[in-house]
Amino acid sequence: MASAISLQALDGSHSGSIQDQVNDAVDSLMASLPQPEGLSPQQRRGIIARYTAVLEGNFIYWMTGAFLAVGSDEARSIILDNLHEEVRDSHPAMLRRFAVAAHAAPNDLDAQAVCNDLTNVRLFVGKLSGVRIVLMMAFFEGFIQRYMSFLADLAELQGSTEKEYTDVHGVCDIAHTAGLFRALEEEMILDPVDPSENLFEGVELLRTLILTTVDPAPMTTSATA
Numbered sequence: 001m002a003s004a005i006s007l008q009a010l011d012g013s014h015s016g017s018i019q020d021q022v023n024d025a026v027d028s029l030m031a032s033l034p035q036p037e038g039l040s041p042q043q044r045r046g047i048i049a050r051y052t053a054v055l056e057g058n059f060i061y062w063m064t065g066a067f068l069a070v071g072s073d074e075a076r077s078i079i080l081d082n083l084h085e086e087v088r089d090s091h092p093a094m095l096r097r098f099a100v101a102a103h104a105a106p107n108d109l110d111a112q113a114v115c116n117d118l119t120n121v122r123l124f125v126g127k128l129s130g131v132r133i134v135l136m137m138a139f140f141e142g143f144i145q146r147y148m149s150f151l152a153d154l155a156e157l158q159g160s161t162e163k164e165y166t167d168v169h170g171v172c173d174i175a176h177t178a179g180l181f182r183a184l185e186e187e188m189i190l191d192p193v194d195p196s197e198n199l200f201e202g203v204e205l206l207r208t209l210i211l212t213t214v215d216p217a218p219m220t221t222s223a224t225a
């Protein structure tokens, strides 16, 4: 995906072009997904399990990293609202119920399959670059609101009727995405990114991780099949 970005786009008033690039990244990721009906039960289980292995214990961590990294009151407020909802409604517990109902609770091999790419995202978050983390999270929220129907289809084909996690995230993340783009604008005004830095580093690392949850490296595919 395009990682180069014009200086004009670093101005908050031009953030629409960044949003377009994020939307394009989400579009291309969605277009790369397989048809659930064309997958084997083991492949469907693996996708749910690896997604759960990543998201159950890391979404709140990543969003907390965003909170620690941002400097504007507006961005802090938006991120805190998001964290509040995650913890109050225990989205990790919701995701665990979803995975268990689909007989896809992650095991050690699922965790191993995503380990390297997950580590890369964690180390990126550890750099505490506010604009870039908020951009990564905006990409993620934009992605999962569309990914939820795919995930729900996988679970249904595995015999599950548990849909709270996918129903909640297909709706609430529309508002979350818009909020994070507002936060991004505030952060860009407060702390413009050095043009020599790759603004989309987090987006690219997270995209790679998501692709691995869908289709892990051949070595781990054989281990999890």
Ligand SMILES: [Fe+2]
Pocket: 059, 086, 091, 169
């Ligand atoms: Fe959530």
